[in-house]
Every structure is written in structure tokens, then in C-alpha cells.
Amino acid sequence: MSEQSIYGEEHIKEEGKQYNTLNLGPTHPATHGVFQNVLQLDGEIIMGSEPTIGYIHRAFEKLAEHRPFYQVTPITDRLNYCSAPINNMGWHMTVEKLLGVEMPKKVDYMRVIVMELSRIADHIICNSVLGVDAGALTGFTYVFQWRERIYDIFEQMCGARLTTNIGRIGGFERDFSPKVIGMIRDFLKEFPAKFDEFEGLLLRNRIFMDRIIGVGPISAERALSYSFTGPNLRAAGVDYDVRVMNPYSSYEDFDFIIPVGTQGDTYDRFCVRQEEIRESLKIIAQALDNMPEGKHMADCPEFYLPAKQDVYTSMEALIWHFKIVMGEVELPSGEVYHAVEGGNGEVGYYLISDGGRTPYRLHFRRPCFIYYQAYPEMITGQMLSDAILTLSSLNVIAGELDA
């Protein structure tokens, strides 16, 4: 067995030589989630790795086959819980595609704002925790309160913070209140300066750069073969972004760029996420400035759960509420695939409906699950401590990994 390490030496297993076996995880504090890797170590160099996953498998695909469409939304929250609203929106759009319901422009723009805010929250966590794992705790304390600010905005929009269950099939449950708009405006005004401070701590920091450049690299070709998507693919130099390639929710209206890296290593993944946060800020500002007039939901009473006060006061709303909840609405049968650009890449929903109350089959394309299989290849030949950094920079979220 011979492995080329990034340090240029070739490691050959000598006759009779034994490797140390090390269990990294499943509850190791440095792995930020339930990941187990059984590592084969030659000194401190990783010679092989065997990941075990499924520790928090919650049978989402089976559960989804037993739930009405609107009750699937809370399941999607619990996939990538760092950017739950993106998953919610993706699911709503999938069902709307199946139903053939057109959204008003205003809903699209509101969705874009929510999705980009959660992308920022997602990338903030990933990049600041990468700093923590490299020994730089300060940056984490700088930006983590800004993630709280984003969660405050979500709380103001829908009442929940982490697993939001935000929006509905057919739009939003309510319009953004002036307070929400004000909070987003304040965020856009105050965050960039703090974010620059955070970036100043790490981006050109010699110690940080020496620590993470060249760690956990993957070539564009291998990344594509492993079906990488999102920032991890873009760090390897492939400019694939669902928002641009297959625009949904009026993303074609916005002016933004796709940052790409060249080396596909931890430093490039860090830089790509940093730039994506700036692009997200640009998109949110454009969406707020150009917010169209109109309603916050589509005109589809047969699918959109009516407002609670209407259910109590108007007969028609009560009937629709009853029909939707009891599953007496005619649903089309068919199969539809819809993809959105999640925090970690292409989040896809493959939905088959047989016209029944619940999906006949629902498959989640979970980017974490798909790219985590490249992890052994990425860390073989590297130091043990590099494996931790690679894992944080890949931003593998256990909830999405294990479904």
C-alpha cells in the first residue's frame, strides 16, 4: 500500500509494520456533530479512514410518505438545520411546481431575502468554526452574534429561530412587517463592517494561511466525479451554481457573481464562502430595493392554508382549511425534480405524487451525504489535525448527512 502525501513523501507500508487505529468520533468535540471515522495512523499521518454514518438517521423519506405535503416542511428543516429556510423554500417550490401554481413576483423576492439570509448564517458558522478548529477563537465571537441577529429576523418573521418552518406552499403566511424590513436594513448596514473585521483577523493572517493552505485538497475532476456541489465544488474551480444555471424564484433578476477557487483546498473553501456572504448581502439589498407591490401569497385557495382569523370568521376559508388539512383537495399525480442552491450545494427534491394525500415517494438529494464520501480520499496522507480542519471546511451537517 502506498500513498502520496501532500508533504511529498511517499508512505509505504513496510513488512510487518502495524498502523495505529484511532476512533475519531462519534462524539468527539472537534467534529461538531455525530461523525465516526476509524483512522489508520502511521505516526500522525492518516493512512486510511473508514467513515460510519447514520447515527442520527430519522427515516425522513419514510416519514414523508405518511405526511400531507404541508407537514413535510418541518422535516426539511431538520436536514440542514444551519440553513433551514432554504430547505423550506425548496420544498414549497417543489410542490408548487407539481401543482402548477405561479408565484407573484413579491413572493419570489421575499423568498430570495429569506434564503440569502440563511445562506449568510450557514457560511458564518462554517467559516468561524473553521477558525476555532485552527485555534483562532476570536473570529467566532465576532460573527456569532450576527448569526443571532439573523435568527432574530427569522423569529420576527415566523416565530421560530433554528428550525423555522417558514412560509407555506403558495407563499408566506404573512407579509414582512415594517419591523422585519427595518431589522434587515439594520443588518445590511451594520454587518459588513463587522464582517470585514472578522475577515481581517483570518483571511491574510500568516498563521492561519500556513495552517490551512493545501489542507484537504480535491481536484475539479474528482470533485465532479464525487458529485460535489455548492461552495466545495466552486472552491475546486467549477462555477456551477443552481441559482445561475437553473434560476428559480426570480434569481435571474439579481446581479451577483459566483466566486470560484482554484486549488479546492480548505483555504479556497474558506475564501469562496467569504465572498458568497458578500454576494448574498448584495442580493438582499437588491431584493429589498426592488421589492414589487403585490400579495404575499399566490391565488390558490385550494392549496394555500388560509389565515387563521379568516378560518374563524369566514365560511369559505373554513371549508378550504378543512379540505386542505383533511386531504380532500385534488392533487395532480406526476413526478417532479426541483433543485435549489442550499448552504452546502444542490438540495434536490424528487417528488412522486400519485394524487393521494401524501407523497408517494420523496427523495432528498442531500449534498452533505454525497460529498462526505470523498472525505477518506481527501484526508489520506494528511496529518490527523488536518482531518479536523477538512471536516469543518466541508461543512458537513450531520442532520443532512443522515436524513
Place this chain on the structure above:
Amino acid sequence: MAISKEQVQDKLSAAFGDNILAYSEPYGMLKVEYKATEHYKIVRLLKEDETFRFRFLTDLCAVHYPDEAGRELAIVTHLHSLENNFRLRLECRISDKSAEIESLTGLFAGANWMERETFDFFGIRFTGHPDLRRILNVDHMDFHPLLKQYPLEDSSREDKDDRFFGR
């Protein structure tokens, strides 16, 4: 450079003839149904063709249709040609008695876990897969839970009293 649905259809029909069963276009995505024996060959052709370049495996999963005797299990593959921005859905059916199909791991490294997941939940054996083990469920599980005959909850459980859940 863009490719059209007709080009893909012509190419596949010319190469595989009667082994292609149907073309359809549900919700704007071209769907090709074919005989399961051609699974690997079709994907390889689409991947290696210089015009189409379907080099990105978006997703691979299975669907169980217990009522359709002899073709109960569908294997659904989503391919994406990034250069042409063209998405394609491939579907083939196999019987759940001899649930076997060729593995795509030789073409896409990413197919490894997707096929392990499909094996785990549907019991489909991918021939030529280097490491076909369960992935999300426990190793000693003796059934494949996403098959439709298995209920959502384990009926042999004694720790839950349905009276408390209003069922």
C-alpha cells in the same frame, strides 16, 4: 452550445433501439425508460459522448411500486450535463425477486454511497459495487425499510402505548 431533447432521443434510439421503452417529459425534464439490462451502457454512453457530456451524477434513488408485478422496483438516475445545462431522468424497472442491477461506481465515484443507500432502503444489489453494505441503518437489520410493505412504525414495539397518542 445547447443540445435538444430530440438529439438525445435520436442518439439513444439509434444506439439501443428496442431497449428504450418510452420517452416522456414530466414537468419539463426529459425522462427515458429503458430495459434494466442496458442501465450501465446507457449511462456510459451519455457520459462519454463528446456532444452530450452528461458527466455529473445528480442523484440516484429507487421507488417501489408493489402493484406492478414483475417490475416492482424502479431505479431512477438523474444526470446533468453541466456544459449544456441539460438535465435528464433515467428510469428502469426490475423485479423485487431478483433485485439486481449493474453498479455505476465505475463511472462516477459519487455513485458509491448513493447505491449503498438504495441497497440499504430497497434491497437492490448493485453488481460490481466495491463495498455494498448498509449505510444509514444498523447492520443487523433484516429488512429494507422503504419498501411499501413495511409500516412506518415497528408494530412489535411495546414501549409505546397508542392510547396516549390518540390513535
